[in-house]
Amino acid sequence: MTARAAFNSVAVPLLALVVFLAFWEWLVWFKGWPTFKMAAPSDLPPAYSRHWDLFLTMGWQTLWRTVAGLLLAVVFGTLLGMIMGFSRIMRDALYPLLVGFNAIPKATVVPIVALIFVGQHDFNTVLLAFMISFFPIAVSVSIGLSTLEPEYRDILRALGASQATIFWKIALPKTLPEFFGALKVAATLAFIGTNLMEIVSPHGRGLGALFDSGRTNSDFPLMFAVLIALAFLGIVLYYIVVALEKIFAGWAERSPG
Amino acid sequence: MRQGGGAPLPDQAKALMQDLIKIKGVRHAYQTDSGPLPVLDGLELSVPEGGFVAVVGPSGCGKSTLTRLVAGLMKPDAGEVWLHGERVRGPRATVGMAFQNPVLLEWRSILKNVLLPLEIVPSKLSRKQAEERARFLLALVGLEGFEDKRPSELSGGMRQRASLCRALIHQPDVLILDEPFGALDAFTREDLWMTMHQVKEREPFTGVLITHDLRESIFLADQVVVLSGRPARTQYVLDVPKAGPRSLDDLYTPEAAERLNILRHQIQIAQGRAPAEGGAS
Numbered sequence: 001m002t003a004r005a006a007f008n009s010v011a012v013p014l015l016a017l018v019v020f021l022a023f024w025e026w027l028v029w030f031k032g033w034p035t036f037k038m039a040a041p042s043d044l045p046p047a048y049s050r051h052w053d054l055f056l057t058m059g060w061q062t063l064w065r066t067v068a069g070l071l072l073a074v075v076f077g078t079l080l081g082m083i084m085g086f087s088r089i090m091r092d093a094l095y096p097l098l099v100g101f102n103a104i105p106k107a108t109v110v111p112i113v114a115l116i117f118v119g120q121h122d123f124n125t126v127l128l129a130f131m132i133s134f135f136p137i138a139v140s141v142s143i144g145l146s147t148l149e150p151e152y153r154d155i156l157r158a159l160g161a162s163q164a165t166i167f168w169k170i171a172l173p174k175t176l177p178e179f180f181g182a183l184k185v186a187a188t189l190a191f192i193g194t195n196l197m198e199i200v201s202p203h204g205r206g207l208g209a210l211f212d213s214g215r216t217n218s219d220f221p222l223m224f225a226v227l228i229a230l231a232f233l234g235i236v237l238y239y240i241v242v243a244l245e246k247i248f249a250g251w252a253e254r255s256p257g
Numbered sequence: 258m259r260q261g262g263g264a265p266l267p268d269q270a271k272a273l274m275q276d277l278i279k280i281k282g283v284r285h286a287y288q289t290d291s292g293p294l295p296v297l298d299g300l301e302l303s304v305p306e307g308g309f310v311a312v313v314g315p316s317g318c319g320k321s322t323l324t325r326l327v328a329g330l331m332k333p334d335a336g337e338v339w340l341h342g343e344r345v346r347g348p349r350a351t352v353g354m355a356f357q358n359p360v361l362l363e364w365r366s367i368l369k370n371v372l373l374p375l376e377i378v379p380s381k382l383s384r385k386q387a388e389e390r391a392r393f394l395l396a397l398v399g400l401e402g403f404e405d406k407r408p409s410e411l412s413g414g415m416r417q418r419a420s421l422c423r424a425l426i427h428q429p430d431v432l433i434l435d436e437p438f439g440a441l442d443a444f445t446r447e448d449l450w451m452t453m454h455q456v457k458e459r460e461p462f463t464g465v466l467i468t469h470d471l472r473e474s475i476f477l478a479d480q481v482v483v484l485s486g487r488p489a490r491t492q493y494v495l496d497v498p499k500a501g502p503r504s505l506d507d508l509y510t511p512e513a514a515e516r517l518n519i520l521r522h523q524i525q526i527a528q529g530r531a532p533a534e535g536g537a538s
Binding site for chain 1: 325328329330347348349350352354356358360362363364373374376377378407423427
């Protein structure tokens with residue numbers, strides 16, 4: 001049964017991928033699209049092999065800046081969520097601001113950030129990844145904390161436990177499932193932030209810059225190859241979060257049926 | 258009687274010592290958007306050491322407020338709450354609580370849930386002794402073999418049993434039970450009543466039980482206190498003489514029927530559905 005489950009968890013997604021690639025290849029062939037309209041999966045391996053070293057260095061640049069922004073978002077988002085989760089007044093004060101900030105298209109923030117911190121490309125990219133991804137974390141932590149049933153507090157408070165103890169023993173672990181749910185969203189959002197900066201304000205760094213150079217050179221297979229590489233990095237980061245979730249909040253998972 | 262602040266007189270202190278829990282003239286109101294909402298007004302209650310008092314009353318009459326006062330989770334606007342001859346001014350480690358919601362922590366095993374209070378309360382027990390005590394309590398309530406299960410793997414009644422063990426693990430002087438069996442089906446509830454008697458035999462405690470179930474109140478408690486409708490005061494006190502170990506059959510005797518009748522009538526008065534005759538004691 002477990003062997004079968006393991007087979008399923010690997011083979012099923014792989015099979016879905018193969019089916020998807022086959023359909024894509026067929027669609028391009030069937031429609032007779034030229035590569036400048038839509039590249040086919042068979043165009044991608046040459047694109048990768050031609051620029052393999054670029055993919056490695058720029059992929060790494062994109063990855064570390066995304067992860068740095070995400071880590072910042074985790075720290076800041078959790079703190080903000082704690083403040084809003086514990087204080088009603090702070091929640092009322094900060095929510096509209098936060099929603100307003102989140103509603104601003106981040107593409108419009110790029111030129112502003114690029115102007116404020118001219119030339120600080122690494123910093124700017126991390127900043128944008130952070131700005132786009134802290135919102136779901138802050139909201140989920142604040143909701144997790146503010147919806148904690150009073151009885152959960154009372155069982156410890158009645159024994160004279162401090163607020164800090166209640167937070168560590170009950171509020172924090174109880175919020176972890178919501179936190180990881182938000183982290184999955186934030187992880188993919190952070191890639192969008194990194195690439196916005198890399199594409200809109202390119203400094204020759206990161207996969208976004210590689211995409212941009214593909215665009216200027218009309219190298220369409222390269223552009224598609226970058227998109228697939230980004231998707232791959234996104235999937236890797238997502239499953240790292242899933243693995244962390246299994247370790248720290250695996251108890252929240254119920255066996256089906 | 259009440260002489261304001263100051264230390265109580267020696268004989269007064271002695272009288273308070275006899276009653277493990279003593280509530281005198283407690284008044285309390287919640288601040289709501291539409292002004293203060295008085296919930297308790299002139300509440301009197303005393304529980305002797307080893308006693309078990311059930312508190313019944315109409316819905317929303319402030320019964321849960323009473324438990325929070327005894328637990329020190331809130332302070333009354335007026336009046337005094339005494340525990341063990343000491344004025345209650347804040348939470349204290351000598352209280353054990355169980356609610357209608359068993360509030361077990363899903364990320365801990367049943368054993369670790371039961372051990373939780375010992376992580377807060379300073380205890381003389383070593384880690385091993387504490388675990389032994391937890392296992393003993395779990396066996397006492399019939400949860401032997403479930404120590405390593407997660408709360409979600411247990412039924413509602415079993416979770417409530419585990420919650421009871423957690424309330425008892427640190428050997429509290431006072432056990433406060435706020436409708437612990439309220440969400441259970443009738444048969445499970447009766448099982449738990451029997452368990453309560455077994456527990457009380459092996460692990461004596463002084464208890465306050467908040468309940469809506471009149472049968473439960475006379476089956477478990479040796480005194481039943483009826484609260485009036487909001488704002489609640491002590492309306493009626495019924496003594497239930499102890500007659501050896503109780504069995505469910507005791508609920509179907511003429512005496513039990515009479516007590517239930519008295520209580521039902523008192524509840525109707527409290528709800529304002531029956532006229533109060535003078536001199537309810």
